[in-house]
Amino acid sequence: MLVSTPQPPVRGARFPGRYIQGQGAIARLGNEAGQYGRRATVLLDNGVFDLLREQVDAAFAGSAEPEIVRHAGECSEKSIAALVASARAFGAEVIVGAGGGKALDTAKAAAHSLSLPIIVVPTIAASDAPCSALAVVYNDDGTVAYDLFLPSNPNLVLVDTALIAAAPARFLAAGIGDALATFYEADSCRQSGASNCMAMPGVSLAHEVARFCRDTIFENGVAALDECDARKPGEAFERVIEANILLSGIGFESGGVAAAHAIHHGLCELDDVHHHLHGEKVAIGVLAGLKLHGRDEEFEKIRRFCKSVRLPTRLADIGIAEATEEKLEIVARRACRAGEIIHNEPIAIDEKMVVRALAALI
Numbered sequence: 001m002l003v004s005t006p007q008p009p010v011r012g013a014r015f016p017g018r019y020i021q022g023q024g025a026i027a028r029l030g031n032e033a034g035q036y037g038r039r040a041t042v043l044l045d046n047g048v049f050d051l052l053r054e055q056v057d058a059a060f061a062g063s064a065e066p067e068i069v070r071h072a073g074e075c076s077e078k079s080i081a082a083l084v085a086s087a088r089a090f091g092a093e094v095i096v097g098a099g100g101g102k103a104l105d106t107a108k109a110a111a112h113s114l115s116l117p118i119i120v121v122p123t124i125a126a127s128d129a130p131c132s133a134l135a136v137v138y139n140d141d142g143t144v145a146y147d148l149f150l151p152s153n154p155n156l157v158l159v160d161t162a163l164i165a166a167a168p169a170r171f172l173a174a175g176i177g178d179a180l181a182t183f184y185e186a187d188s189c190r191q192s193g194a195s196n197c198m199a200m201p202g203v204s205l206a207h208e209v210a211r212f213c214r215d216t217i218f219e220n221g222v223a224a225l226d227e228c229d230a231r232k233p234g235e236a237f238e239r240v241i242e243a244n245i246l247l248s249g250i251g252f253e254s255g256g257v258a259a260a261h262a263i264h265h266g267l268c269e270l271d272d273v274h275h276h277l278h279g280e281k282v283a284i285g286v287l288a289g290l291k292l293h294g295r296d297e298e299f300e301k302i303r304r305f306c307k308s309v310r311l312p313t314r315l316a317d318i319g320i321a322e323a324t325e326e327k328l329e330i331v332a333r334r335a336c337r338a339g340e341i342i343h344n345e346p347i348a349i350d351e352k353m354v355v356r357a358l359a360a361l362i
């Protein structure tokens, strides 16, 4: 009798086209953009517009012609349409987004709409979004409208570490929080066989990248923050920027996401947390995730690590001063919705378990 053996699943991974990182890297922007076309529309974040306008202009001298557009602040359908109109009128052949997450996402969405190449220049390292093929679109009132899944990752991610070192260290710490989740979530997906952002399990490289991301922040996180405080970015700083932006970006998209980000989504249901950064809430999600699995030894280790890199370890640290049963139930309900990424965990998770895990962080 013929016994059919189950076939291994089809696996995948995705990456940005190219990645460049270093102090003063922004000076290469014109040359890099010039490889895609002669005219570049550059969306520059309002927060860094006055600081960077001249540098960006100078970077294009002799290579391509830039149109520098000030980003109003939101990534909404309105701001995307405005950038599309401006780039079209200018005759842009490449789009550049420079600044924080919302400016980058606006530029990514506009480039997609115009079918043009996109160069992303993050000026903070607070999350792993820059390398991803994702833009979060907001309503005009600031609430999330939808996630826009793009067919490809940015053509180039160009990271000037001198610019990032000039930003507050709190952003760097938040990026470490987001990067911390990458290994635990990818590892959960590896164990459960859950799909990544391509709707298939990740190739083994995705899991190696996630592990490397974790090891890099463990080894260099504290020193990187010290270097940031002293405004003297050195080797540890460079390593952590690579982990926060590149390794975590590849690790989450290709390895998959799970409890930490599901709990983050749940926490965002509470008004209390709105002044806290994505990565800060994700760090709480990682700690709660370890409690879900009853991994007390690992929990203690990660709790100490979070403290050492200025990440929150208790609900009060992210604004939930009074963690009532009712609030925890709201978080758990959102985190455990049908089809939610928490169900990528290798064990069955229910709302009661999430409430208990969060209660351990009061």
Ligand SMILES: [Zn+2]
Binding pocket: 127, 128, 178, 261, 278, 282
């Ligand atoms: Zn994240």
